Amino acid sequence: MPELEVAGKRWTVAPASNLLDALNAGGCKVPYSCRAGSCHACLVRCLSGEPADAKPEALDRSQRAEGWRLSCQCLVVQDLVVEVFDPARDGLEADVVGLDWPTPDVLRLRLAPRRPLRYNAGQHLLLWNDEGVARPYSLASLPGTEEGLEFHLDCGKPGLFSDRARRLVLGDKLRLGELHGGALHYDPAWDVRPLLFLASGTGLAPLWGLLREALRQHHQGPIRLIHLAHDADGHYLAEPLAALAATHPGVDVRLITPAELPEVLAQFRLVSRQTIALLCGHPASVEDFARRLYLAGLPRNQLLADTFLTREA
Known part of the structure; x- marks a missing residue:
């Protein structure tokens, strides 16, 4: 034994x-x-x-x-x-420098690490709170900017991490664990290809970073972003997305609810076979998106997807 x-x-x-x-x-x-x-x-x-x-x-x-x-x-x-x-020994300390609630259930959290952290848009980072609870979150921030590390936390349901997150105040400290990459990234070789961003809930977080990364790299192809939320109030980035689309003619943003989803999925038959699709959100939503894109003829190697974990650490 x-x-x-x-x-x-x-x-x-x-x-x-x-x-x-x-x-x-x-x-x-x-x-x-x-x-x-x-x-x-x-x-x-x-x-x-x-x-x-x-x-x-x-x-x-x-x-x-x-x-x-x-x-x-x-x-x-x-x-x-x-x-x-051990987060105290192996983790990187970070200060809470931004707390914003665009909706009652979504926290936009900004952290300033005690030393510079190099990362790429779309990567994940493990966050440890002061109660020893760890949870992986996708980075919503853009690398190489002064805004700090941004995360979008869904605090709508009880959870060990989200319950503590609701009580955070400016100046609190978290620990950063391992940085690692998921499936989502932006490749400059896609510069003239259509991009399709599909997100549900706070699955929008990494796509918000990747959308801005694509524009920073002067993406030339059309970009379409679809955000699925449980109701109209769930579109927590509606204003910044509208502002970005207004200044970039090649960007089309559509905010939808479950009632509109069948119509949107039906339109996927019009997707170009050159499209690169990036999906993130609840596993059921990502599966629906992916299935429709496959049926529309999108090659599997042109679909990149991350699903949100449904269990609190």
Whole structure:
């Protein structure tokens, strides 16, 4: 029977146990969200021994060389000595410098890290609050600007992270965990191709950053952005999107509700086969968008999608 050791505590686990489950069962309180190797909330460091890793490609070579593993993707097949990610030791401190509620349920949070953080539009960052709760969020800000790191938090439902976020005040401190890339990005080689941005809810966050990144790189092709919200009040970026479209003739913005969704999906049969589609939001919405685009003839390698996690870490 293999043994796990964390901070001097050792216990026996069943062979081929999931490492995340074994750590939490042993009282280590490792956070997690997706259990699919995407959010990186469950990052741990293996100091001795090697687990069976189902998704080694999820971390880059340097991280793996340092012993970092995604515990949700690992099985305990031999004795392991593990170090749990400690935000106070391993994270980057950041100050809360902006709190804006464009709707009662959406928080636009801006953070100023204590040292510069290099990132690309569309990437994710793990946020740790002062209660030790971690949650991955997409960056909505534009790299290389003075605005700080911007995140759009859906606080409409109870959750360990969102409940604490509602009580944040300017000057509070969060910790930043691992920065990693999802499927979404902007490629300058797309400069003359049509772009289609499709978002539901706060899935708009990374697309807001990518839209501005495309315009900053002088994208020449037409850009269409569709935002699905539960009602008209849910279009929390309606004003800045309208202002951006007014100054860029090639940008078309459409704000829709579920009642309008069937009509919009039906129009996808007109999508150009040269289109690059970028999708983000609730898994059900992204699946609907993707299915209609496939039926419209859009090649699969021209569709990039990220889904929001539905479980609080």
